[in-house]
Amino acid sequence: AQSVTQLGSHVSVSEGALVLLRCNYSSSVPPYLFWYVQYPNQGLQLLLKYTSAATLVKGINGFEAEFKKSETSFHLTKPSAHMSDAAEYFCAVSESGAGSYQLTFGKGTKLSVIP
Amino acid sequence: DAGVIQSPRHEVTEMGQEVTLRCKPISGHNSLFWYRQTMMRGLELLIYFNNNVPIDDSGMPEDRFSAKMPNASFSTLKIQPSEPRDSAVYFCATQPDQETQYFGPGTRLLVL
Numbered sequence: 001a002q003s004v005t006q007l008g009s010h011v012s013v014s015e016g017a018l019v020l021l022r023c024n025y026s027s028s029v030p031p032y033l034f035w036y037v038q039y040p041n042q043g044l045q046l047l048l049k050y051t052s053a054a055t056l057v058k059g060i061n062g063f064e065a066e067f068k069k070s071e072t073s074f075h076l077t078k079p080s081a082h083m084s085d086a087a088e089y090f091c092a093v094s095e096s097g098a099g100s101y102q103l104t105f106g107k108g109t110k111l112s113v114i115p
Numbered sequence: 116d117a118g119v120i121q122s123p124r125h126e127v128t129e130m131g132q133e134v135t136l137r138c139k140p141i142s143g144h145n146s147l148f149w150y151r152q153t154m155m156r157g158l159e160l161l162i163y164f165n166n167n168v169p170i171d172d173s174g175m176p177e178d179r180f181s182a183k184m185p186n187a188s189f190s191t192l193k194i195q196p197s198e199p200r201d202s203a204v205y206f207c208a209t210q211p212d213q214e215t216q217y218f219g220p221g222t223r224l225l226v227l
Binding site for chain 1: 119146148157158160163171206208210215216217218219220221223
């Protein structure tokens with residue numbers, strides 16, 4: 001079974017500072033990888049996804065993530081944090097089955113942005 | 116497109132009562148997933164359907180939980196009888212073939 005580990009359940013950064021949220025996965029086959037964001041009292045929204053094309057993936061709101069097979073990592077970064085980035089971020093890996101792609105989620109990392 | 120629609124958005128009920136959560140998927144998406152989110156356990160997959168057929172219900176916690184998808188436009192998740200430990204946010208997500216999952220806004224359930 002595939003799994004996802006997000007290092008740090010809570011990360012705090014100052015406004016304008018670099019955002020780095022860590023995600024490591026385990027998979028026996030090339031995975032599809034996703035980052036979702038959840039704002040308070042809302043559902044999850046897709047930030048970006050890796051599907052075996054370019055290893056550096058750009059997403060919405062200035063976020064990007066780099067797939068590193070040798071490190072089994074898919075860390076999420078943003079050069080300059082904004083107050084509106086405060087949310088919970090989930091990394092997920094997919095596995096195929098019966099025509100659907102189930103997602104296995106990490107525990108999430110809550111990002112706080114300090115003015 | 117209105118996205119995935121869930122109802123109700125909030126539900127407060129008493130222990131022992133039946134609870135029914137509803138989901139309308141995005142048109143054309145042939146896979147539907149029900150998740151539960153709690154502080155303690157995070158996001159858990161309960162069950163998923165492909166072309167209205169339940170594929171994997173191994174995440175359903177107990178027999179008190181049941182889910183149906185009678186057609187491509189509608190799914191329900193039922194809890195009978197409900198217990199306080201069922202209090203959580205329940206999400207429905209839908210997916211076109213081998214693509215991203217799209218989440219609804221969730222139903223916040225409180226069982227007293």
